[in-house]
Amino acid sequence: MGSYNWNWPILLKSPYFGWIVSGFEYTCLIAVLAWLIAFPLGSAIGIARSVDNRFARAVGTFYVDIFRNIPLLVQMFLWYFVVPELLPHDLGRWVKRDMPYPQLTTAIFCLGLYTASRVAEQVRSGLGAIGEGQRYAGMAMGLTGFQVYRYVLLPVAYRIIIPPLTSEFLGVFKNSSLALTIGVLELTSQARQIEEYTFASFEAFTVATVLYCAVTLLVILLMRVIEGRTRIPGTITVGG
Amino acid sequence: MKLMFAALLGSLTLAVLPMAASAQDGPTMKRIAETKTFTIGHRDASVPLSYIGPDGKAQGYSIDICLKIAEAAKEELKLDKMEVKFVPLTPQTRIPLLTAGTVDIICESSTHTIGRSRQIAFLSTTFLTGSKLLVRKDSGIKSLDDMNGKALVAALGTTNEKAAQVEIDRKGIKLKGGEIIKVKDHSQAMLNLDQGRADAYVSDDVVLFGLASAAKNPAEWEVVGPYFSYDPYGMMIARNNDDFRLVGDATIARLVSSGEMQKIYDKWFMPGPTNINYPMSDRLKTNMGLVALPE
Numbered sequence: 321m322g323s324y325n326w327n328w329p330i331l332l333k334s335p336y337f338g339w340i341v342s343g344f345e346y347t348c349l350i351a352v353l354a355w356l357i358a359f360p361l362g363s364a365i366g367i368a369r370s371v372d373n374r375f376a377r378a379v380g381t382f383y384v385d386i387f388r389n390i391p392l393l394v395q396m397f398l399w400y401f402v403v404p405e406l407l408p409h410d411l412g413r414w415v416k417r418d419m420p421y422p423q424l425t426t427a428i429f430c431l432g433l434y435t436a437s438r439v440a441e442q443v444r445s446g447l448g449a450i451g452e453g454q455r456y457a458g459m460a461m462g463l464t465g466f467q468v469y470r471y472v473l474l475p476v477a478y479r480i481i482i483p484p485l486t487s488e489f490l491g492v493f494k495n496s497s498l499a500l501t502i503g504v505l506e507l508t509s510q511a512r513q514i515e516e517y518t519f520a521s522f523e524a525f526t527v528a529t530v531l532y533c534a535v536t537l538l539v540i541l542l543m544r545v546i547e548g549r550t551r552i553p554g555t556i557t558v559g560g
Numbered sequence: 561m562k563l564m565f566a567a568l569l570g571s572l573t574l575a576v577l578p579m580a581a582s583a584q585d586g587p588t589m590k591r592i593a594e595t596k597t598f599t600i601g602h603r604d605a606s607v608p609l610s611y612i613g614p615d616g617k618a619q620g621y622s623i624d625i626c627l628k629i630a631e632a633a634k635e636e637l638k639l640d641k642m643e644v645k646f647v648p649l650t651p652q653t654r655i656p657l658l659t660a661g662t663v664d665i666i667c668e669s670s671t672h673t674i675g676r677s678r679q680i681a682f683l684s685t686t687f688l689t690g691s692k693l694l695v696r697k698d699s700g701i702k703s704l705d706d707m708n709g710k711a712l713v714a715a716l717g718t719t720n721e722k723a724a725q726v727e728i729d730r731k732g733i734k735l736k737g738g739e740i741i742k743v744k745d746h747s748q749a750m751l752n753l754d755q756g757r758a759d760a761y762v763s764d765d766v767v768l769f770g771l772a773s774a775a776k777n778p779a780e781w782e783v784v785g786p787y788f789s790y791d792p793y794g795m796m797i798a799r800n801n802d803d804f805r806l807v808g809d810a811t812i813a814r815l816v817s818s819g820e821m822q823k824i825y826d827k828w829f830m831p832g833p834t835n836i837n838y839p840m841s842d843r844l845k846t847n848m849g850l851v852a853l854p855e
Contacts, residue, residue: 324659324660324679325678325679325799327678327679401751401755404755405755413756416755416756416757417711417736417756417757422737422757423741500716500744501744501748502743502748503716503741503742503743503744503748505716505742509716509742512651512652512716512717513716513717514717515651515652515655515717516651516716516717516718517675517676517717517722518675518676518678518679519655519675519676519678519679519680520678520679521652521655521656521679522656
């Protein structure tokens with residue numbers, strides 16, 4: 321690194337500072353909105369994979385197999401470049417030309433659907449960990465299937481899977497960087513842009529790294545708080 | 561002082577200054593002498609300047625010039641043998657690898673700018689280009705002025721994107737969607753254009769000619785518009801490296817004086833292996849005259 325010319329103040333100069341801020345905002349926006357898709361959808365699919373109905377189980381399994389087995393980068397490409405070509409001509413044209421924020425919308429949608437498949441597996445394993453006994457006990461008491469899930473199984477399952485769900489939530493922040501491949505100006509792509517303009521590579525990527533770490537640490541803290549608040553004494557061992 | 565030096569360098573862009581700069585020998589020549597290897601950093605798809613050919617080897621206009629610089633370095637250091645190594649680079653890895661000394665010189669298609677000169681140094685300009693637009697022939701677009709309500713795509717962080725933005729702001733052009741669509745690289749820009757997401761792609765004209773010649777149906781495409789940016793290309797080396805810079809700039813000067821530069825140019829551009837057919841512009845001819853310093 322003998323000849324590298326460190327230039328930290330450049331990050332505070334216009335327009336680079338603004339780029340970092342806007343990139344960070346996009347990263348958070350993509351991650352949060354994708355999570356809002358992933359969590360309910362993933363929960364629904366996870367539940368579908370645990371019910372008695374064979375059809376629902378098949379649909380859930382199919383979804384998880386498709387979305388979990390295709391690399392996220394490839395999925396981004398498929399949604400952005402291939403799917404619009406398969407749509408009816410007018411709709412495809414609308415998606416390509418008139419849909420608001422086409423890159424951003426596609427990225428959020430794609431990341432949300434992908435993460436949903438991972439959340440679904442966590443929910444399914446949470447439900448599996450409870451065992452069949454509680455389900456039968458609930459049914460013996462005359463609860464409907466919905467009530468068994470709502471009042472017996474899910475409250476415990478969600479508590480069990482808070483630690484792995486934390487990882488998925490962190491993953492959504494980190495995976496949002498792949499949105500740059502379809503042209504969303506999130507944090508990583510802004511770091512790249514600064515690098516291209518100024519060649520200050522180390523500074524730009526250092527600040528991106530620090531911001532990713534900061535936001536993921538915040539998520540970890542948040543999930544710890546949720547875990548602590550929702551703990552039912554005597555049910556789950558205390559974990560980190 | 562650094563700032564002034566960079567500003568001077570950028571504004572002159574000519575080879576006059578570097579040789580006169582205060583003598584400061586850098587690490588590159590020493591490293592070449594010790595390891596008896598000369599390492600060239602190159603790109604994979606900057607056709608026809610620096611790319612990986614069908615045989616899997618680095619080739620192109622910039623590579624040929626750098627091979628001459630390698631020969632000159634070997635002679636200067638009086639080495640009995642010297643190996644030339646090639647390292648493929650991406651825009652993200654090139655500066656770290658150059659400053660860390662993994663590569664001695666980067667031979668591709670990089671625009672020499674003042675901002676970039678703060679981090680690394682450029683040899684004499686060996687190619688000149690500028691921003692133009694690639695459009696469908698039947699689109700009716702003849703220049704940026706026709707882009708009102710149309711979608712423009714650019715590669716992220718390129719000097720072309722910056723120049724287009726300045727022109728758009730200056731002329732008050734209202735693009736579709738309000739801003740330039742930014743993509744990762746040439747092939748994605750072409751995909752956006754091909755699929756009708758965008759109406760024009762802004763890049764260096766030499767790149768656009770290359771893309772059009774490589775398209776499924778080259779006759780469908782057209783490069784239009786007056787230049788609205790000035791993009792001088794130069795080889796990149798580490799800063800504070802005067803002995804190596806002298807070898808590089810002297811080699812370029814001698815290649816031009818001997819007429820060999822024209823032969824290298826014709827080999828890659830007239831019409832060149834990718835049939836690009838891009839005659840040397842008058843500007844580039846003038847530039848070549850300026851970099852051909854006397855002995």
